[in-house]
Amino acid sequence: MIAAFSPFLALRYLLTRRINLLSVLGVMFAVWAILLVDSVFAGFVSTIRTDVQNSAPELLVTDLPHDTGYAKLRDALQAERELCAATAPRLRHHGMYEPLRRPPGAELSAISSQIDFDHTENGFGILVGIDPVREANISGLASWVARASEEFAVRGLELPRSRVLDSPDAKQRAKLLVAPELEWHARKRVGLPVESSVENHTSSWPGVLLGWRRFRRSQALLEGDALDVVVASFPGLGEGAALHTHPMRMAFAGWFATGHRMFDEASMLVPIETLRTLLGHDISDSDSIDLVTDIAVKLQPGLSAAARAAAKTRLQAVVQGLLPTGSAPCLVLDWEEQNEVFLSAVTHEQGMMQFVLFVVMLVAAFVIYATLHMMVTQKIKDIGILAALGGSPRGIGLVFLIGGLVVAVVGTALGIGTGVASAVWLNDANEWFFANWQVELFPRRLFDLREVPCHLEPSWIAKVGIGAIVLAVVVAFIPSRKAARMNPVTALAHE
Amino acid sequence: MTTPVLQATAVHKHYRLGKREIPVLRGIDLSVAAGETVALLGASGAGKSTLLHVLGLLDPPSSGEVHYDGRRVDALPIGQRAALRHAQVGFVFQFYHLIPELTALQNVLLARMMATSVFAYWGQRKQARQKAIAMLEQVGLGDRLHHRPTELSGGERQRVAIARALLAEPKVVLADEPTGNLDSTTARGVVDLMFSIQQQRGLAFLLVTHDERLAQRCHRVVRMQDGVVVR
Numbered sequence: 166m167i168a169a170f171s172p173f174l175a176l177r178y179l180l181t182r183r184i185n186l187l188s189v190l191g192v193m194f195a196v197w198a199i200l201l202v203d204s205v206f207a208g209f210v211s212t213i214r215t216d217v218q219n220s221a222p223e224l225l226v227t228d229l230p231h232d233t234g235y236a237k238l239r240d241a242l243q244a245e246r247e248l249c250a251a252t253a254p255r256l257r258h259h260g261m262y263e264p265l266r267r268p269p270g271a272e273l274s275a276i277s278s279q280i281d282f283d284h285t286e287n288g289f290g291i292l293v294g295i296d297p298v299r300e301a302n303i304s305g306l307a308s309w310v311a312r313a314s315e316e317f318a319v320r321g322l323e324l325p326r327s328r329v330l331d332s333p334d335a336k337q338r339a340k341l342l343v344a345p346e347l348e349w350h351a352r353k354r355v356g357l358p359v360e361s362s363v364e365n366h367t368s369s370w371p372g373v374l375l376g377w378r379r380f381r382r383s384q385a386l387l388e389g390d391a392l393d394v395v396v397a398s399f400p401g402l403g404e405g406a407a408l409h410t411h412p413m414r415m416a417f418a419g420w421f422a423t424g425h426r427m428f429d430e431a432s433m434l435v436p437i438e439t440l441r442t443l444l445g446h447d448i449s450d451s452d453s454i455d456l457v458t459d460i461a462v463k464l465q466p467g468l469s470a471a472a473r474a475a476a477k478t479r480l481q482a483v484v485q486g487l488l489p490t491g492s493a494p495c496l497v498l499d500w501e502e503q504n505e506v507f508l509s510a511v512t513h514e515q516g517m518m519q520f521v522l523f524v525v526m527l528v529a530a531f532v533i534y535a536t537l538h539m540m541v542t543q544k545i546k547d548i549g550i551l552a553a554l555g556g557s558p559r560g561i562g563l564v565f566l567i568g569g570l571v572v573a574v575v576g577t578a579l580g581i582g583t584g585v586a587s588a589v590w591l592n593d594a595n596e597w598f599f600a601n602w603q604v605e606l607f608p609r610r611l612f613d614l615r616e617v618p619c620h621l622e623p624s625w626i627a628k629v630g631i632g633a634i635v636l637a638v639v640v641a642f643i644p645s646r647k648a649a650r651m652n653p654v655t656a657l658a659h660e
Numbered sequence: 661m662t663t664p665v666l667q668a669t670a671v672h673k674h675y676r677l678g679k680r681e682i683p684v685l686r687g688i689d690l691s692v693a694a695g696e697t698v699a700l701l702g703a704s705g706a707g708k709s710t711l712l713h714v715l716g717l718l719d720p721p722s723s724g725e726v727h728y729d730g731r732r733v734d735a736l737p738i739g740q741r742a743a744l745r746h747a748q749v750g751f752v753f754q755f756y757h758l759i760p761e762l763t764a765l766q767n768v769l770l771a772r773m774m775a776t777s778v779f780a781y782w783g784q785r786k787q788a789r790q791k792a793i794a795m796l797e798q799v800g801l802g803d804r805l806h807h808r809p810t811e812l813s814g815g816e817r818q819r820v821a822i823a824r825a826l827l828a829e830p831k832v833v834l835a836d837e838p839t840g841n842l843d844s845t846t847a848r849g850v851v852d853l854m855f856s857i858q859q860q861r862g863l864a865f866l867l868v869t870h871d872e873r874l875a876q877r878c879h880r881v882v883r884m885q886d887g888v889v890v891r
């Protein structure tokens with residue numbers, strides 16, 4: 166039973182003491198901060214995850230031995246009809262590119278003055294050899310290309326979408342060839358010999374799609390511009406192995422954007438046959454192989470999580486069976502495993518953030534404790550009076566416990582209200598502050614996102630709310646117990 | 661002879677100060693019959709207030725027994741003692757002991773909230789209020805219902821305290837120098853009020869006082885000295 170005097174006095178005491186407002190505000194602020202910061206973080210994480218997932222094939226067969234050919238593995242994988250819907254070859258290798266002649270006026274862009282991606286300035290990066298025709302079945306290659314122009318548009322740059330994937334001719338698409346007129350004009354711009362008229366020209370430079378984050382140096386590139394691409398390799402092993410460099414003239418074929426920051430910074434997509442040629446496996450040589458470093462796999466749609474996990478094991482066994490005996494085990498990774506280090510870093514950071522916010526909550530709880538403790542000290546005489554009137558120790562303790570509970574409930578309710586409201590209107594508020602005071606609360610440029618992502622889980626609201634109230638009750642328990650245990654006679658004699 | 665409403669037998673009480681034991685009550689036998697008024701006189705430090713606290717179950721005796729209506733009550737669990745105190749005893753103190761945040765009416769009503777659950781009280785809050793107002797009217801404060809203690813005179817405060825002590829209809833009122841802080845005219849008014857209510861309701865009264873004239877108005881006078889009843 167809760168005696169009527171406990172809540173009655175609790176409310177009276179709270180309402181006549183402004184200091185309790187401080188406790189309410191403390192809880193409110195803590196709850197607000199936890200909800201808002203975490204929802205931004207959760208939004209950020211889920212955006213990152215979406216983007217990372219967008220950049221990765223469903224499964225990637227990787228860690229293949231040197232000189233692995235594609236066809237045999239492809240046939241074996243695609244024989245697993247219930248599991249495997251399509252495959253595409255991937256060939257990764259370090260490389261560099263340099264525009265044949267830097268176009269005049271190609272100054273450094275100030276679009277992103279805060280971000281300094283050093284390694285993007287020297288044209289050094291990872292060449293990812295793809296088969297654009299097969300790749301189309303596996304990943305969002307076409308959408309990557311479309312997305313690049315969107316990313317630029319958001320930043321006030323108008324860069325047209327590359328059209329290398331639009332060619333009706335599969336052979337042209339496979340080489341990422343730019344339209345003949347683009348190449349013809351590009352040749353002319355740098356003073357290379359050209360046909361007398363555009364109509365007689367056929368494109369021959371294989372195309373390079375650059376990750377859009379490389380724009381710092383190269384944004385002034387025009388589609389079709391000549392790029393000299395160089396890779397270096399050690400053909401053969403052991404005695405006599407020497408570094409060989411292989412240059413090739415290619416054409417800048419446009420930008421792509423997956424959203425996965427590192428991928429978009431470091432990668433250049435090139436036709437896989439071109440890269441094979443550079444690495445000494447030209448298709449016309451008799452002893453060449455259709456070299457791959459990875460195989461991207463698309464699974465059949467509608468597989469359960471368990472079936473997908475089983476598929477990984479099965480496909481790994483299929484591939485491993487075809488590798489030379491004694492090869493190190495190859496890996497079959499889903500999109501999360503492909504980016505494990507990055508994703509776990511992000512998750513870890515979210516955990517750290519939650520911990521910091523929990524400390525904010527502890528501070529709020531301490532304020533509740535302090536004000537209640539003060540209240541008990543000020544109210545010693547009242548405690549004696551209540552005892553004399555027949556109040557039980559439990560009822561007397563409850564006066565203060567209920568006080569703490571009310572503070573926590575009101576503060577939590579206000580915190581949830583403001584937290585949800587800020588999460589909903591975050592981007593509006595951000596824009597309004599920027600428009601009126603040039604203040605950016607959440608600098609989007611720093612995060613390099615189109616808008617501040619915000620993701621508020623109802624279950625998280627419930628957890629935070631209940632947590633705040635439980636914490637407040639726990640700390641309020643200490644002063645309440647002190648009140649309940651007080652000797653009534655000493656309390657009455659208190660001055 | 662009928663059972664006394666309140667009875668103390670061989671009550672001892674000592675306080676411990678460090679290693680020393682300070683005896684305050686040293687074997688008190690006292691009984692108060694229903695409707696009886698008893699004055700308790702004695703020098704300062706004789707142990708009168710301590711006795712009142714023991715009788716009102718605010719402080720357990722070191723030894724000896726306290727009986728309400730013939731039932732031993734001093735050894736009951738603390739919650740039951742609180743409930744009995746509420747039902748049986750009304751306290752009136754020298755320094756009124758009102759709660760400063762509450763109005764006169766709320767201070768009186770508080771006595772009604774001690775042993776009633778929130779929900780039960782909610783159901784009867786109107787009657788409780790009526791009764792508290794009637795009580796305050798009876799002590800002559802019908803027009804001071806919403807004054808806070810700081811907005812009342814000493815005499816008025818003591819009347820509020822009396823109304824509060826009587827609201828739960830106790831059988832015994834334990835009053836510790838109720839007029840000790842009032843001028844003689846005001847004191848007389850308060851005393852008259854107390855005796856009239858006492859007669860009306862047939863209350864038992866145990867009244868600690870230093871005022872011989874006031875003591876003479878009681879049925880019986882008990883004198884204490886150094887923790888024992890002397891006469």
Ligand SMILES: Nc1ncnc2c1ncn2[C@@H]1O[C@H](COP(=O)(O)OP(=O)(O)OP(=O)(O)O)[C@@H](O)[C@H]1O
Pocket residue numbers: 655675676677682684702703704705706707708709710711
């Ligand atoms: N908590 C305590 N600890 C130690 N000694 C105490 C305590 N309470 C009271 N005493 C002592 O008990 C004795 C009796 O105190 P009590 O208050 O009962 O006297 P009293 O008769 O009411 O005096 P007065 O007329 O001045 O009110 C005093 O000597 C006092 O010092």
Ligand SMILES: [Mg+2]
Pocket residue numbers: 708709710836
């Ligand atoms: Mg005294």
